[in-house]
Amino acid sequence: MLPKLFLLICFLALALQASAGTLLVPADTVSGKIPNKKVALYSAGIGAVYVGGLVVLSQAWYDKNTQTSFHFFNDNAEWKQMDKAGHFWGAFQESKGGVDALKKTGLSEKQAIWLGSLTGILLQTPIELLDGYQESYGASPGDLIANTAGSAAVLAQQLAWREIRIQPKFSFHKTRYAALRPDVLGNSLAERALKDYNGQTYWLSVDVAKFLPEERKYPKWLNLAVGYGAEEMVYNDPDANSQIGIEKFGTPLKPYRQYYLTVDLNLRAIKTRSKVLKTAFYILDIFHLPAPALEYNNRKKLRFHGLYY
Structure with a gap:
Protein backbone atom coordinates (compact mmCIF):
# COMPACT_ATOMS: atom_id res chain seq x y z
CA MET A 1 0.00 0.00 0.00
CA ARG A 165 5.33 13.59 -25.79
CA ILE A 166 3.08 11.37 -23.66
CA GLN A 167 2.92 12.29 -19.99
CA PRO A 168 0.97 10.80 -17.07
CA LYS A 169 -0.99 13.32 -15.02
CA PHE A 170 -3.05 13.26 -11.83
CA SER A 171 -6.35 14.79 -10.70
CA PHE A 172 -8.53 14.41 -7.62
CA HIS A 173 -12.08 15.15 -6.46
CA LYS A 174 -13.78 14.55 -3.11
CA THR A 175 -16.02 11.48 -2.73
CA ARG A 176 -18.55 10.23 -0.21
CA TYR A 177 -16.55 7.07 0.43
CA ALA A 178 -13.68 8.54 2.45
CA ALA A 179 -15.99 9.37 5.36
CA LEU A 180 -16.91 5.68 5.66
CA ARG A 181 -13.34 4.73 6.55
CA PRO A 182 -11.35 7.90 7.32
CA ASP A 183 -8.47 6.05 9.01
CA VAL A 184 -7.62 4.45 5.65
CA LEU A 185 -9.10 6.85 3.07
CA GLY A 186 -8.25 10.08 4.88
CA ASN A 187 -9.77 12.75 7.09
CA SER A 188 -8.54 16.08 5.74
CA LEU A 189 -8.65 17.09 2.09
CA ALA A 190 -4.89 16.62 1.78
CA GLU A 191 -5.07 13.11 3.24
CA ARG A 192 -7.95 12.17 0.98
CA ALA A 193 -6.07 13.37 -2.10
CA LEU A 194 -3.27 10.95 -1.18
CA LYS A 195 -5.32 8.03 0.11
CA ASP A 196 -8.86 8.01 -1.33
CA TYR A 197 -8.45 6.08 -4.58
CA ASN A 198 -12.14 6.67 -5.37
CA GLY A 199 -11.42 10.33 -6.07
CA GLN A 200 -8.14 9.88 -7.94
CA THR A 201 -7.85 9.81 -11.72
CA TYR A 202 -4.67 9.10 -13.65
CA TRP A 203 -4.25 10.38 -17.18
CA LEU A 204 -2.03 9.92 -20.20
CA SER A 205 -1.78 13.30 -21.88
CA VAL A 206 -0.70 13.22 -25.53
CA ASP A 207 1.12 16.21 -27.02
CA VAL A 208 -0.72 16.06 -30.32
CA ALA A 209 1.20 18.94 -31.91
CA LYS A 210 4.47 16.98 -31.65
CA PHE A 211 3.03 14.18 -33.81
CA LEU A 212 1.76 16.48 -36.58
CA PRO A 213 3.62 18.39 -39.31
CA GLU A 214 4.20 22.05 -38.36
CA GLU A 215 2.10 23.22 -41.32
CA ARG A 216 -1.00 21.78 -39.65
CA LYS A 217 -0.93 24.74 -37.19
CA TYR A 218 -2.37 22.65 -34.37
CA PRO A 219 -2.36 24.62 -31.07
CA LYS A 220 0.69 23.50 -29.08
CA TRP A 221 -1.06 24.16 -25.75
CA LEU A 222 -3.91 21.70 -26.45
CA ASN A 223 -3.39 18.01 -25.69
CA LEU A 224 -5.72 15.03 -25.77
CA ALA A 225 -5.86 12.77 -22.71
CA VAL A 226 -7.27 9.41 -21.69
CA GLY A 227 -7.92 8.74 -18.01
CA TYR A 228 -8.42 5.84 -15.63
CA GLY A 229 -10.24 5.74 -12.29
CA ALA A 230 -12.36 3.49 -10.07
CA GLU A 231 -15.08 3.93 -7.45
CA GLU A 232 -17.00 2.21 -4.63
CA MET A 233 -13.80 1.02 -2.94
CA VAL A 234 -13.88 1.18 0.86
CA TYR A 235 -12.60 -2.31 1.73
CA ASN A 236 -10.62 -4.76 -0.37
CA ASP A 237 -12.71 -7.61 1.05
CA PRO A 238 -15.81 -7.88 -1.23
CA ASP A 239 -18.15 -8.89 1.59
CA ALA A 240 -17.09 -6.06 3.92
CA ASN A 241 -17.26 -3.60 1.05
CA SER A 242 -20.73 -4.73 0.08
CA GLN A 243 -21.99 -4.65 3.66
CA ILE A 244 -20.91 -1.10 4.42
CA GLY A 245 -22.72 0.03 1.29
CA ILE A 246 -25.92 -1.58 2.49
CA GLU A 247 -25.53 -0.04 5.94
CA LYS A 248 -24.77 3.49 4.73
CA PHE A 249 -26.49 3.79 1.35
CA GLY A 250 -29.02 0.96 1.30
CA THR A 251 -27.27 -0.76 -1.61
CA PRO A 252 -24.10 -2.90 -1.77
CA LEU A 253 -20.87 -1.32 -2.96
CA LYS A 254 -19.34 -3.03 -5.97
CA PRO A 255 -16.02 -1.56 -7.19
CA TYR A 256 -15.92 -0.69 -10.87
CA ARG A 257 -13.49 0.89 -13.34
CA GLN A 258 -13.91 4.18 -15.19
CA TYR A 259 -12.31 5.37 -18.43
CA TYR A 260 -12.21 8.97 -19.64
CA LEU A 261 -11.51 10.98 -22.77
CA THR A 262 -10.85 14.71 -22.52
CA VAL A 263 -8.75 17.66 -23.66
CA ASP A 264 -5.77 18.73 -21.59
CA LEU A 265 -3.82 21.96 -21.20
CA ASN A 266 -0.12 21.70 -22.04
CA LEU A 267 1.29 24.31 -19.69
CA ARG A 268 4.87 23.70 -20.80
CA ALA A 269 3.94 25.00 -24.27
CA ILE A 270 3.04 28.42 -22.91
CA LYS A 271 5.82 30.87 -23.78
CA THR A 272 7.22 33.05 -21.01
CA ARG A 273 10.58 34.62 -20.14
CA SER A 274 9.93 34.39 -16.42
CA LYS A 275 11.94 31.63 -14.74
CA VAL A 276 9.43 31.63 -11.89
CA LEU A 277 6.52 31.02 -14.26
CA LYS A 278 8.47 28.38 -16.15
CA THR A 279 9.08 26.51 -12.92
CA ALA A 280 5.42 26.92 -11.86
CA PHE A 281 4.17 25.66 -15.24
CA TYR A 282 6.61 22.74 -15.10
CA ILE A 283 5.33 21.60 -11.70
CA LEU A 284 1.64 22.26 -12.37
CA ASP A 285 1.85 20.32 -15.63
CA ILE A 286 1.98 17.05 -13.68
CA PHE A 287 -1.70 17.64 -12.86
CA HIS A 288 -4.70 17.43 -15.16
CA LEU A 289 -6.69 20.63 -14.83
CA PRO A 290 -10.53 20.57 -14.85
CA ALA A 291 -12.03 20.12 -18.33
CA PRO A 292 -15.08 18.58 -20.05
CA ALA A 293 -14.77 14.79 -20.21
CA LEU A 294 -16.52 11.75 -21.61
CA GLU A 295 -16.68 8.76 -19.23
CA TYR A 296 -17.24 5.10 -19.99
CA ASN A 297 -17.32 2.59 -17.13
CA ASN A 298 -17.53 -1.19 -17.01
CA ARG A 299 -21.14 -0.97 -15.99
CA LYS A 300 -21.61 -0.08 -19.65
CA LYS A 301 -22.67 3.46 -18.96
CA LEU A 302 -21.61 6.45 -21.03
CA ARG A 303 -21.61 9.78 -19.20
CA PHE A 304 -20.61 13.35 -20.11
CA HIS A 305 -19.05 15.62 -17.48
CA GLY A 306 -19.27 19.34 -18.17
CA LEU A 307 -16.23 19.82 -15.94
CA TYR A 308 -14.29 16.86 -14.55
CA TYR A 309 -11.30 16.86 -12.22
Whole structure:
Protein backbone atom coordinates (compact mmCIF):
# COMPACT_ATOMS: atom_id res chain seq x y z
CA MET A 1 0.00 0.00 0.00
CA LEU A 2 1.23 3.49 -0.82
CA PRO A 3 2.47 5.20 2.40
CA LYS A 4 0.50 8.33 3.33
CA LEU A 5 3.44 10.71 2.92
CA PHE A 6 4.95 9.07 -0.14
CA LEU A 7 3.50 11.44 -2.71
CA LEU A 8 4.62 14.39 -0.61
CA ILE A 9 8.17 13.17 -1.02
CA CYS A 10 7.56 12.94 -4.77
CA PHE A 11 6.39 16.55 -4.83
CA LEU A 12 9.43 17.75 -2.85
CA ALA A 13 11.82 15.90 -5.10
CA LEU A 14 10.06 17.10 -8.24
CA ALA A 15 10.08 20.71 -7.07
CA LEU A 16 13.84 20.57 -6.53
CA GLN A 17 14.41 18.93 -9.90
CA ALA A 18 12.19 21.43 -11.68
CA SER A 19 14.04 24.33 -10.10
CA ALA A 20 17.37 22.86 -11.05
CA GLY A 21 16.22 22.20 -14.60
CA THR A 22 14.99 25.78 -14.99
CA LEU A 23 17.72 27.76 -13.23
CA LEU A 24 20.93 25.93 -14.16
CA VAL A 25 22.61 27.00 -17.39
CA PRO A 26 24.53 24.67 -19.71
CA ALA A 27 28.23 24.41 -18.89
CA ASP A 28 30.91 25.11 -21.47
CA THR A 29 32.43 21.67 -21.33
CA VAL A 30 33.65 19.17 -23.86
CA SER A 31 30.85 16.76 -24.72
CA GLY A 32 31.05 13.64 -22.61
CA LYS A 33 32.98 15.19 -19.71
CA ILE A 34 31.14 15.43 -16.44
CA PRO A 35 30.99 18.97 -14.95
CA ASN A 36 31.64 17.82 -11.40
CA LYS A 37 30.52 20.93 -9.54
CA LYS A 38 27.05 21.14 -11.09
CA VAL A 39 26.41 17.42 -10.93
CA ALA A 40 27.58 17.38 -7.32
CA LEU A 41 25.31 20.33 -6.51
CA TYR A 42 22.35 18.60 -8.08
CA SER A 43 23.10 15.30 -6.34
CA ALA A 44 23.59 16.94 -2.96
CA GLY A 45 20.38 18.94 -3.25
CA ILE A 46 18.18 16.04 -4.30
CA GLY A 47 19.84 13.81 -1.71
CA ALA A 48 19.22 16.26 1.13
CA VAL A 49 15.55 16.67 0.24
CA TYR A 50 15.05 12.94 -0.13
CA VAL A 51 16.82 11.95 3.09
CA GLY A 52 14.79 14.57 4.94
CA GLY A 53 11.63 13.10 3.46
CA LEU A 54 12.63 9.59 4.56
CA VAL A 55 13.20 10.82 8.12
CA VAL A 56 9.76 12.45 8.20
CA LEU A 57 8.18 9.34 6.70
CA SER A 58 9.89 7.08 9.23
CA GLN A 59 8.70 9.15 12.18
CA ALA A 60 5.15 9.74 10.93
CA TRP A 61 4.43 6.31 9.44
CA TYR A 62 6.85 3.49 10.17
CA ASP A 63 7.25 4.23 13.90
CA LYS A 64 3.56 3.43 14.32
CA ASN A 65 3.89 -0.05 12.82
CA THR A 66 5.33 -3.28 14.20
CA GLN A 67 8.66 -4.22 12.59
CA THR A 68 9.39 -7.74 11.33
CA SER A 69 11.86 -9.51 9.06
CA PHE A 70 11.92 -8.44 5.41
CA HIS A 71 9.14 -10.00 3.33
CA PHE A 72 7.07 -9.40 0.20
CA PHE A 73 3.34 -8.77 0.05
CA ASN A 74 1.29 -9.24 -3.11
CA ASP A 75 -1.28 -6.43 -3.29
CA ASN A 76 -1.74 -6.48 -7.07
CA ALA A 77 -5.45 -7.30 -6.87
CA GLU A 78 -6.28 -4.42 -4.50
CA TRP A 79 -7.87 -1.02 -5.22
CA LYS A 80 -8.40 -1.84 -8.91
CA GLN A 81 -4.66 -1.14 -9.39
CA MET A 82 -5.09 2.56 -8.70
CA ASP A 83 -2.09 2.48 -6.36
CA LYS A 84 0.02 1.00 -9.16
CA ALA A 85 -0.99 3.88 -11.43
CA GLY A 86 0.18 6.21 -8.67
CA HIS A 87 3.58 4.53 -8.50
CA PHE A 88 3.94 4.77 -12.29
CA TRP A 89 3.01 8.46 -12.17
CA GLY A 90 5.43 9.23 -9.34
CA ALA A 91 8.41 7.42 -10.87
CA PHE A 92 7.73 8.99 -14.26
CA GLN A 93 7.66 12.55 -12.88
CA GLU A 94 10.81 12.00 -10.83
CA SER A 95 12.70 10.55 -13.79
CA LYS A 96 11.46 13.28 -16.12
CA GLY A 97 12.65 15.90 -13.64
CA GLY A 98 15.98 14.11 -13.32
CA VAL A 99 16.59 14.08 -17.07
CA ASP A 100 15.58 17.74 -17.51
CA ALA A 101 17.80 18.85 -14.64
CA LEU A 102 20.84 16.85 -15.72
CA LYS A 103 20.56 18.16 -19.28
CA LYS A 104 21.23 21.61 -17.80
CA THR A 105 24.37 20.58 -15.94
CA GLY A 106 26.55 20.16 -19.00
CA LEU A 107 26.38 16.37 -19.17
CA SER A 108 26.12 14.93 -22.65
CA GLU A 109 22.53 14.33 -23.72
CA LYS A 110 23.03 10.57 -23.62
CA GLN A 111 24.44 10.69 -20.08
CA ALA A 112 21.61 12.95 -18.88
CA ILE A 113 18.95 10.67 -20.38
CA TRP A 114 20.31 7.44 -18.92
CA LEU A 115 21.26 8.78 -15.50
CA GLY A 116 18.18 10.98 -15.14
CA SER A 117 15.83 8.16 -16.12
CA LEU A 118 17.07 6.15 -13.16
CA THR A 119 15.91 8.84 -10.72
CA GLY A 120 12.42 7.42 -10.20
CA ILE A 121 13.72 3.94 -9.45
CA LEU A 122 16.45 5.25 -7.14
CA LEU A 123 14.01 7.39 -5.17
CA GLN A 124 11.18 4.89 -4.86
CA THR A 125 13.02 1.60 -4.28
CA PRO A 126 14.13 2.53 -0.71
CA ILE A 127 10.48 3.13 0.17
CA GLU A 128 9.64 -0.43 -0.89
CA LEU A 129 12.56 -1.78 1.14
CA LEU A 130 11.25 0.02 4.23
CA ASP A 131 7.76 -1.35 3.55
CA GLY A 132 9.25 -4.84 3.49
CA TYR A 133 9.97 -4.67 7.22
CA GLN A 134 6.40 -3.75 8.23
CA GLU A 135 4.36 -6.54 9.81
CA SER A 136 0.97 -5.37 8.50
CA TYR A 137 2.10 -5.37 4.85
CA GLY A 138 5.45 -5.70 3.07
CA ALA A 139 7.41 -4.90 -0.06
CA SER A 140 5.15 -5.03 -3.10
CA PRO A 141 6.46 -6.65 -6.32
CA GLY A 142 3.71 -4.82 -8.20
CA ASP A 143 4.89 -1.48 -6.85
CA LEU A 144 8.47 -2.23 -7.89
CA ILE A 145 7.28 -3.11 -11.40
CA ALA A 146 5.17 0.06 -11.63
CA ASN A 147 8.12 2.18 -10.45
CA THR A 148 10.37 0.61 -13.07
CA ALA A 149 7.73 1.07 -15.78
CA GLY A 150 7.38 4.77 -14.96
CA SER A 151 11.12 5.37 -15.26
CA ALA A 152 11.33 3.18 -18.38
CA ALA A 153 8.57 5.24 -20.04
CA VAL A 154 10.73 8.35 -19.64
CA LEU A 155 13.81 6.58 -20.97
CA ALA A 156 11.95 5.19 -24.00
CA GLN A 157 10.55 8.58 -25.02
CA GLN A 158 13.84 10.38 -24.50
CA LEU A 159 15.70 7.82 -26.61
CA ALA A 160 13.04 7.85 -29.33
CA TRP A 161 12.18 11.58 -29.48
CA ARG A 162 14.66 13.39 -27.17
CA GLU A 163 11.59 14.81 -25.39
CA ILE A 164 8.39 13.81 -23.57
CA ARG A 165 5.33 13.59 -25.79
CA ILE A 166 3.08 11.37 -23.66
CA GLN A 167 2.92 12.29 -19.99
CA PRO A 168 0.97 10.80 -17.07
CA LYS A 169 -0.99 13.32 -15.02
CA PHE A 170 -3.05 13.26 -11.83
CA SER A 171 -6.35 14.79 -10.70
CA PHE A 172 -8.53 14.41 -7.62
CA HIS A 173 -12.08 15.15 -6.46
CA LYS A 174 -13.78 14.55 -3.11
CA THR A 175 -16.02 11.48 -2.73
CA ARG A 176 -18.55 10.23 -0.21
CA TYR A 177 -16.55 7.07 0.43
CA ALA A 178 -13.68 8.54 2.45
CA ALA A 179 -15.99 9.37 5.36
CA LEU A 180 -16.91 5.68 5.66
CA ARG A 181 -13.34 4.73 6.55
CA PRO A 182 -11.35 7.90 7.32
CA ASP A 183 -8.47 6.05 9.01
CA VAL A 184 -7.62 4.45 5.65
CA LEU A 185 -9.10 6.85 3.07
CA GLY A 186 -8.25 10.08 4.88
CA ASN A 187 -9.77 12.75 7.09
CA SER A 188 -8.54 16.08 5.74
CA LEU A 189 -8.65 17.09 2.09
CA ALA A 190 -4.89 16.62 1.78
CA GLU A 191 -5.07 13.11 3.24
CA ARG A 192 -7.95 12.17 0.98
CA ALA A 193 -6.07 13.37 -2.10
CA LEU A 194 -3.27 10.95 -1.18
CA LYS A 195 -5.32 8.03 0.11
CA ASP A 196 -8.86 8.01 -1.33
CA TYR A 197 -8.45 6.08 -4.58
CA ASN A 198 -12.14 6.67 -5.37
CA GLY A 199 -11.42 10.33 -6.07
CA GLN A 200 -8.14 9.88 -7.94
CA THR A 201 -7.85 9.81 -11.72
CA TYR A 202 -4.67 9.10 -13.65
CA TRP A 203 -4.25 10.38 -17.18
CA LEU A 204 -2.03 9.92 -20.20
CA SER A 205 -1.78 13.30 -21.88
CA VAL A 206 -0.70 13.22 -25.53
CA ASP A 207 1.12 16.21 -27.02
CA VAL A 208 -0.72 16.06 -30.32
CA ALA A 209 1.20 18.94 -31.91
CA LYS A 210 4.47 16.98 -31.65
CA PHE A 211 3.03 14.18 -33.81
CA LEU A 212 1.76 16.48 -36.58
CA PRO A 213 3.62 18.39 -39.31
CA GLU A 214 4.20 22.05 -38.36
CA GLU A 215 2.10 23.22 -41.32
CA ARG A 216 -1.00 21.78 -39.65
CA LYS A 217 -0.93 24.74 -37.19
CA TYR A 218 -2.37 22.65 -34.37
CA PRO A 219 -2.36 24.62 -31.07
CA LYS A 220 0.69 23.50 -29.08
CA TRP A 221 -1.06 24.16 -25.75
CA LEU A 222 -3.91 21.70 -26.45
CA ASN A 223 -3.39 18.01 -25.69
CA LEU A 224 -5.72 15.03 -25.77
CA ALA A 225 -5.86 12.77 -22.71
CA VAL A 226 -7.27 9.41 -21.69
CA GLY A 227 -7.92 8.74 -18.01
CA TYR A 228 -8.42 5.84 -15.63
CA GLY A 229 -10.24 5.74 -12.29
CA ALA A 230 -12.36 3.49 -10.07
CA GLU A 231 -15.08 3.93 -7.45
CA GLU A 232 -17.00 2.21 -4.63
CA MET A 233 -13.80 1.02 -2.94
CA VAL A 234 -13.88 1.18 0.86
CA TYR A 235 -12.60 -2.31 1.73
CA ASN A 236 -10.62 -4.76 -0.37
CA ASP A 237 -12.71 -7.61 1.05
CA PRO A 238 -15.81 -7.88 -1.23
CA ASP A 239 -18.15 -8.89 1.59
CA ALA A 240 -17.09 -6.06 3.92
CA ASN A 241 -17.26 -3.60 1.05
CA SER A 242 -20.73 -4.73 0.08
CA GLN A 243 -21.99 -4.65 3.66
CA ILE A 244 -20.91 -1.10 4.42
CA GLY A 245 -22.72 0.03 1.29
CA ILE A 246 -25.92 -1.58 2.49
CA GLU A 247 -25.53 -0.04 5.94
CA LYS A 248 -24.77 3.49 4.73
CA PHE A 249 -26.49 3.79 1.35
CA GLY A 250 -29.02 0.96 1.30
CA THR A 251 -27.27 -0.76 -1.61
CA PRO A 252 -24.10 -2.90 -1.77
CA LEU A 253 -20.87 -1.32 -2.96
CA LYS A 254 -19.34 -3.03 -5.97
CA PRO A 255 -16.02 -1.56 -7.19
CA TYR A 256 -15.92 -0.69 -10.87
CA ARG A 257 -13.49 0.89 -13.34
CA GLN A 258 -13.91 4.18 -15.19
CA TYR A 259 -12.31 5.37 -18.43
CA TYR A 260 -12.21 8.97 -19.64
CA LEU A 261 -11.51 10.98 -22.77
CA THR A 262 -10.85 14.71 -22.52
CA VAL A 263 -8.75 17.66 -23.66
CA ASP A 264 -5.77 18.73 -21.59
CA LEU A 265 -3.82 21.96 -21.20
CA ASN A 266 -0.12 21.70 -22.04
CA LEU A 267 1.29 24.31 -19.69
CA ARG A 268 4.87 23.70 -20.80
CA ALA A 269 3.94 25.00 -24.27
CA ILE A 270 3.04 28.42 -22.91
CA LYS A 271 5.82 30.87 -23.78
CA THR A 272 7.22 33.05 -21.01
CA ARG A 273 10.58 34.62 -20.14
CA SER A 274 9.93 34.39 -16.42
CA LYS A 275 11.94 31.63 -14.74
CA VAL A 276 9.43 31.63 -11.89
CA LEU A 277 6.52 31.02 -14.26
CA LYS A 278 8.47 28.38 -16.15
CA THR A 279 9.08 26.51 -12.92
CA ALA A 280 5.42 26.92 -11.86
CA PHE A 281 4.17 25.66 -15.24
CA TYR A 282 6.61 22.74 -15.10
CA ILE A 283 5.33 21.60 -11.70
CA LEU A 284 1.64 22.26 -12.37
CA ASP A 285 1.85 20.32 -15.63
CA ILE A 286 1.98 17.05 -13.68
CA PHE A 287 -1.70 17.64 -12.86
CA HIS A 288 -4.70 17.43 -15.16
CA LEU A 289 -6.69 20.63 -14.83
CA PRO A 290 -10.53 20.57 -14.85
CA ALA A 291 -12.03 20.12 -18.33
CA PRO A 292 -15.08 18.58 -20.05
CA ALA A 293 -14.77 14.79 -20.21
CA LEU A 294 -16.52 11.75 -21.61
CA GLU A 295 -16.68 8.76 -19.23
CA TYR A 296 -17.24 5.10 -19.99
CA ASN A 297 -17.32 2.59 -17.13
CA ASN A 298 -17.53 -1.19 -17.01
CA ARG A 299 -21.14 -0.97 -15.99
CA LYS A 300 -21.61 -0.08 -19.65
CA LYS A 301 -22.67 3.46 -18.96
CA LEU A 302 -21.61 6.45 -21.03
CA ARG A 303 -21.61 9.78 -19.20
CA PHE A 304 -20.61 13.35 -20.11
CA HIS A 305 -19.05 15.62 -17.48
CA GLY A 306 -19.27 19.34 -18.17
CA LEU A 307 -16.23 19.82 -15.94
CA TYR A 308 -14.29 16.86 -14.55
CA TYR A 309 -11.30 16.86 -12.22
